[in-house]
Amino acid sequence: MSNIILFGPPCAGKGTQAKLLQDKKDIPQLSTGDMLRAAVDAGTELGKQAEVIMKEGGLVSDEIIIGMIRERIKEPDCQNGFLLDGFPRTVAQAEGLKQILAEMGATIHYVIDFHVPDEVLIARTENRVNEAIAAGQTPRKDDNPETFAKRLETYREQTLPVLGYYKQTDGDHVVVEIDGTQPVDAVTKAIEKAIN
Ligand code: AMP
Numbered sequence: 001m002s003n004i005i006l007f008g009p010p011c012a013g014k015g016t017q018a019k020l021l022q023d024k025k026d027i028p029q030l031s032t033g034d035m036l037r038a039a040v041d042a043g044t045e046l047g048k049q050a051e052v053i054m055k056e057g058g059l060v061s062d063e064i065i066i067g068m069i070r071e072r073i074k075e076p077d078c079q080n081g082f083l084l085d086g087f088p089r090t091v092a093q094a095e096g097l098k099q100i101l102a103e104m105g106a107t108i109h110y111v112i113d114f115h116v117p118d119e120v121l122i123a124r125t126e127n128r129v130n131e132a133i134a135a136g137q138t139p140r141k142d143d144n145p146e147t148f149a150k151r152l153e154t155y156r157e158q159t160l161p162v163l164g165y166y167k168q169t170d171g172d173h174v175v176v177e178i179d180g181t182q183p184v185d186a187v188t189k190a191i192e193k194a195i196n
Helices: 014-025 032-042 045-055 062-073 091-104 118-134 145-168 184-195
Strands: 002-007 029-031 081-085 110-115 174-179
Touching: 002 014, 002 145, 014 029, 014 081, 014 184, 029 032, 029 062, 032 045, 032 062, 032 081, 062 091, 091 145, 110 145, 110 184, 118 145, 145 174, 174 184
Parallel strands: 002 081, 002 110, 029 081, 110 174
Antiparallel strands: none
């Protein structure tokens, strides 16, 4: 059983790896970004609020996000483990997660830290836009250069301290550093090796 946090900047490959590992390990991907996009598509009140924040590259409030994870993580399919993708993004969310897991008698086992330099992230987001257009799809609204720069800034200011939090706090978790510039396959192998 593995309770895993995939940690890293936007476009580091967390979502790609979460999907691959979800199938291989039979544990669900819990992506707060996907949950928010579903709320935007459904036109809910939360979706309307989140849409504005996401377009600006900011963060949706800790209270809302922690509430979403609290509901999702208690579902039966999470009993054998889960892959957190894009959560926690603030130290307050990490504290909230700790409390939720304590209530369930669970803990985090691995924090996978994706290392990818900014210039690679920027090139990847440009690619993602071009691929979406080529496939006749609408690119993610927050993949444009201005919003992406803001997302990187938000990551550095509010999310990077979460890594320090896991490095400094005691618990069952191990922080695993992964070179996220490697080909997708190699990244998956490196993660599988670390979590076995
Ligand atoms: P992602 O798909 O993980 O890149 O998330 C897209 C956007 O959704 C982010 O830029 C934030 O605006 C919002 N978001 C996703 N996860 C969180 C979170 N854990 N806390 C706050 N905002 C989030």
